[in-house]
Amino acid sequence: MEAKPEKTASGFHGVSPHSNVAAVADHQRIHRILCSMDWAYVHRTWEKWASNNVGTSGQPLKAALLINYDPTGPSRLLSTILEEEGIKADPIEISQFVNYVKCNKMQKETFFIAPNEYIVTSIHENWFHGRCISTSSPTGEGAIMMQTAAFLLLALYNGSIGSASGAVAAADQLVLQLGRKNL
Numbered sequence: 001m002e003a004k005p006e007k008t009a010s011g012f013h014g015v016s017p018h019s020n021v022a023a024v025a026d027h028q029r030i031h032r033i034l035c036s037m038d039w040a041y042v043h044r045t046w047e048k049w050a051s052n053n054v055g056t057s058g059q060p061l062k063a064a065l066l067i068n069y070d071p072t073g074p075s076r077l078l079s080t081i082l083e084e085e086g087i088k089a090d091p092i093e094i095s096q097f098v099n100y101v102k103c104n105k106m107q108k109e110t111f112f113i114a115p116n117e118y119i120v121t122s123i124h125e126n127w128f129h130g131r132c133i134s135t136s137s138p139t140g141e142g143a144i145m146m147q148t149a150a151f152l153l154l155a156l157y158n159g160s161i162g163s164a165s166g167a168v169a170a171a172d173q174l175v176l177q178l179g180r181k182n183l
Helices: 021-053 091-102 161-179
Strands: 005-007 013-015 063-068 081-085 111-113 116-123 127-132 141-147 151-158
Touching: 021 063, 021 081, 021 161, 063 091, 091 111, 091 151, 116 141, 127 161, 141 161, 151 161
Parallel strands: none
Antiparallel strands: 005 013, 063 081, 063 151, 111 116, 116 127, 127 141, 141 151
């Protein structure tokens, strides 16, 4: 049966109750199922990746955060921390970091994660690298931010150039896996 517009009491045209309302409801239900399947995939992928790459002994990363991100979305939609490992992030601080990325302030300003301040040292197409300028660690600390279609991955590591290479490779593994599903 085809949808037939009707004039309502307010004067606006609506859709007849005898139309494709059931089809629209089915479409919305399918969309919710697909979104939950994507979330299940993201969570499973994160858990496997984090267990192999984030930790203290012999892992390339000391901490990582996965943040939902839509650079084209309205500013009233807040990004949230979806996953975190090795760090307890402050949502306000993360909101400021997301704004830092969204406003493209990488070449002009520093950013803060936990008690540390970072300065960006290199910028690439969909990621940047920063070094901590407030660390007490003799080997230093760094941060890598990679952007996918739907997320920001913030990966933190201890060490210098060799450690940075391992951290970039580890972060890139997760980004590639999420990219397979266009997430």
